[in-house]
Structures are given as structure tokens and as C-alpha cells.
Amino acid sequence: MKPVQVVAGVVYNAAGEILLTSRPAGKAYAGYWEFAGGKVEAGESLFDALKREFEEELGITITRARPWLQKIHAYEHATVHLHFFRIAADAWYGTVSPREGQQLAWQRAGAYAVSPMLPANAALLNALAIPATFSGNPQHGFYSTDGAYRIAPPSLFHSGHDALLLDAHAPQPATVQPRAVWRSVGNLAEFKQAQDADALLWRVENDSAAQTLLHTLQQGVSLPVAAYARADVCARHAPAWRDAGLHALIENRESVTV
Known part of the structure; x- marks a missing residue:
């Protein structure tokens, strides 16, 4: 039925x-x-x-x-x-x-x-607490503009963080009990394999990857997705991403500052 x-x-x-x-x-x-x-x-x-x-x-x-x-x-x-x-x-x-x-x-x-x-x-009620903008990078973690929501990789994670950031295929450390798990994905295959997460960080490297993200959002997603991309990629694609359902946008500034 x-x-x-x-x-x-x-x-x-x-x-x-x-x-x-x-x-x-x-x-x-x-x-x-x-x-x-x-x-x-x-x-x-x-x-x-x-x-x-x-x-x-x-x-x-x-x-x-x-x-x-x-x-x-x-x-x-x-x-x-x-x-x-x-x-x-x-x-x-x-x-x-x-x-x-x-x-x-x-x-x-x-x-x-x-x-x-x-x-x-x-799950929707929890997802709504995720802010729409963040700063940071995958190596050191991400934080919302007001600092109230923090995401950290396993090496830096502690109980004060709101979420643990893992690679698409990485197992969750047995000693870590986060309130939420984010997974970092870079393509459609990783996106499909990371559906056990509470939210996703989609690394967008170029315009082709930006189109893949857009198409995926247009098909409908069940998890909140944050795009992580350079400023020029964000400028070209962020409006379409948002209209298709993107939850958050993070500008990749690693080439400028670390």
C-alpha cells in the first residue's frame, strides 16, 4: 500500500x-x-x-x-x-x-x-535547533555564530560539545557518547552510506559537486544538510541550495586562514 x-x-x-x-x-x-x-x-x-x-x-x-x-x-x-x-x-x-x-x-x-x-x-524537533550558519573547519570543528552550538572531531570532542563529527565510514568511538552525530560526506555514494547520522556536512569542492548536492536536495533528503564550500562556490550556488532545502551553509576559509 x-x-x-x-x-x-x-x-x-x-x-x-x-x-x-x-x-x-x-x-x-x-x-x-x-x-x-x-x-x-x-x-x-x-x-x-x-x-x-x-x-x-x-x-x-x-x-x-x-x-x-x-x-x-x-x-x-x-x-x-x-x-x-x-x-x-x-x-x-x-x-x-x-x-x-x-x-x-x-x-x-x-x-x-x-x-x-x-x-x-x-528527529525534526532536534534538527530545528541546528543553526543556519557556522564557522570553522573539519580539523578543528565548527561553531555557530553565537557559539551556542559546537561540533567537534573525535580528537577534540568532550561532553560540552553538541555533536561529534565523523567521516562517512568511520565507526563511532565506544568511549564517546555524543548528543548528536554528524557525518562528513563528499559525494553521493558517501551521502547514501551516512544515513545513520543526525546531520550531514557535505564538502563541496567545485561546481560539479555543487550540482550533485543541488540535485540530491531537489530529490528530497531526510537529514539536515550543511554545505561546506569556498566563498566563490557559495556565491554561485547557495541561493539554489537554500531553495532546494539546504539547512546550513559554512564557508571554507582554509585557503585563507587555518
Whole structure:
């Protein structure tokens, strides 16, 4: 039986918070918190379905949305193919109104105060806490602009880091228990072999590799992907990558400073 196609939106407000809604009474998993959305109807594009669901459920109009992640999840009642979109604060308008008796909550990514969460959304909630920009390099690790999120290779990793960075094929050291594992990949084969990670660092060496990354994002990814590339490659390809679902961008400055 084919999975049910479902769209869901991660809506941001001007404060950078994301919108979660509770499933109304009478639906499966009633009372569980989730991202708003619903089934794609016959003949609808994913974006059209997203717009319709948000107008029906919450009374707001979405003007644009960027694809993010895709997940396939098997519930007791159905298997669903979830298409997640991110919707910036300036990409929707209207007053959020619960039209189906659901509860609403604006939450800070990584600091959720509502529960229980819908099972299919657990990994997504963690992924949303990953910043969109970093500095650093694979040898010494990466850190977010505010220093609040840090990724380190095994030789430098300690409990204060948020994530461990491993090569695509490297086993996780038995003595290390990170909160998250990132894997570094440089091509499609490594990408496919690194799906056990929580997030991926894609090293982009040239324009050909940039096109491979773009095509992969356009096909849909289930893990947040950060691109690591030189400034000139970023300038040429970052807009298309972001429109296709890239989570984060890291400029490779190793040729300038170490």
C-alpha cells in the first residue's frame, strides 16, 4: 500500500519561534503536538496543499515556503510520507486562529515546553535547533555564530560539545557518547552510506559537486544538510541550495586562514 502523502509546515514568527499545534479530539494521536499540515489531495502540488491546510486549520495565508526534510513514518493506522517545509516570518500573513479546536504554542527550537510530541516529529524537533550558519573547519570543528552550538572531531570532542563529527565510514568511538552525530560526506555514494547520522556536512569542492548536492536536495533528503564550500562556490550556488532545502551553509576559509 502506497504511503499517504502529507505536508507539514514549520512556521516562524518575528521572534524566531516556531509554531506547534495539538491534534484535535477525534483524530489519531489526539492531544499530541505536531507541525500543522495535512494530506495532499489528488491533483494538488505540495505547496498548494500546504497553503490550503494552513488556511483551513489556522486561518493564515502562506506566500512562500522552502522545502526542508522528508520522512516516511509507519503509524498503526497508516504509513505516511511527510514533506516538511520551512516558512519564514515574512512568508505568511494573517492572525493564527485554531479553527479545529486544537491548541497552539510558539516554541523556541531546542527548548520545547509542550508534550507529548508526535512520534514522527522527534528527529525534526532536534534538527530545528541546528543553526543556519557556522564557522570553522573539519580539523578543528565548527561553531555557530553565537557559539551556542559546537561540533567537534573525535580528537577534540568532550561532553560540552553538541555533536561529534565523523567521516562517512568511520565507526563511532565506544568511549564517546555524543548528543548528536554528524557525518562528513563528499559525494553521493558517501551521502547514501551516512544515513545513520543526525546531520550531514557535505564538502563541496567545485561546481560539479555543487550540482550533485543541488540535485540530491531537489530529490528530497531526510537529514539536515550543511554545505561546506569556498566563498566563490557559495556565491554561485547557495541561493539554489537554500531553495532546494539546504539547512546550513559554512564557508571554507582554509585557503585563507587555518
